[in-house]
Amino acid sequence: METTLKQTTSNVSRRGWMQFASGSLAAAAASSLERARAQAPLRYPDPHIISVTKAFDKYRISSAAIELITTGMRWAEGPAWCGGGNYLIWSDIPNDRQMRWLQDDGHVSVFRHPCGYSNGNTFDWQGRLLSCEHQTRRVVRYEHDGTLTVLAETYNGKPFNAPNDITVHPNGSIWFTDPGYGQLVIYEGGRHPLELKEAVYRIAPDGKIEKLVDDMYKPNGICFSPDYHKLYICDTGATHYPDAPKNIRVYDVVDERRLANGRQFISTELAGKGAGLADGMRADKDGNIWAGCGWVGEGYDGVHVFSPAGERIGLILLPEVPANLCFGGPQRNRLFIAASQSIYSLYVEAQGAHNC
Secondary structure, three states, X not given: OOEEOOOOOOOOOHHHHHHHHOOOOHHHHHOHHXXXXXXXXXXXXOOOEEEOOHHHHHHOOOOOOOEEEEEOOOOEEEEEEEOOOOEEXXXXXHHOEEXXXXXXXOOEEEEEOOOOOEEXXXXXXXXXXXXXXXXXXXXXXXXXXXXXXXXXXEEOOEEOOOOOOEEEOOOOOEXXXXXXXXXXXXXXXXXXXXXXXXXXXXXXXXXXXEEEEOOOOOEEEEEEOOOOOEXXXXXXXXXXXXXXXXXXXXXEEEOOOEEXXXXXXXXXXXXXXXXXXXXXXXXXXXXXEEEEEEOOOOOOOEEXXXXXXXOEEEEEEOOOXXXXXXXXXXXXXXXXXXEOOEEEEEEOOOOXXXXX
């Protein structure tokens, strides 16, 4: 059974937002997990869902609260929604397993073990699971009969670093990032020297692999705009490069296969809190970007929502550091968030732009 966090949401005025920025909600954020474990109901609305601007009010539901789906992972990543099966898949990287949650009865079980220390996951337009494997340094597809197809494992004769996150285009191409995190520590797959510059790649429908850009320090989360005319990529290079910015970049998609005009979409800086790392993200149908941002602390870590113009409009505060997220449910209006040891969810009045 899902456990509802003790939270409430109310319309937050500009004054309320300033109070938040000064740390007034820090204690509430810190105690969320303890309250969840107590399984006690709370009064609506949830104070951890915050309208930074009025533009976010339309996406908040006053009778919906952040829910703790399950906990007990070591580092949860790569949530992906299977519409055909009505279930959520995600990776528990250090445990080398993929997990599954069934919406029908809330059942959680190991879906696949071992799994190459998989990180990012998504489903293609035929409903097949695509996974980025750290340990094997490849992108794979699981066919409907259970067999595995290797889609990418080398570029110019060298192994990939450790494919990280992945998205699909309606034309059948697959786009993925390769920052190398899975080869930097034994804990997440192995420790080997990186043989390629960190980059973003595209697997064409005919299987040809093309490098798109390598102008970021460590490209991480990746998603398209609703019309597929733009591609957003998180740069988390600050983990290893002191000069790396903490931001999300955006590129124009040219002829459905190339990237051009790369520029900063947003900085992760939040006034009064600092700048964290934007890990994974998804777009909704209105073009807003919902990004898991963390590693700052209470009052910052959670989902940050940005308008298409790059304005932070909303916050969903969590008691754990978030990694990635996706929209799911029959109407794609339920946000699922992989955050450290746990999976959280929240119903919103937004719908995911893509198939998972």
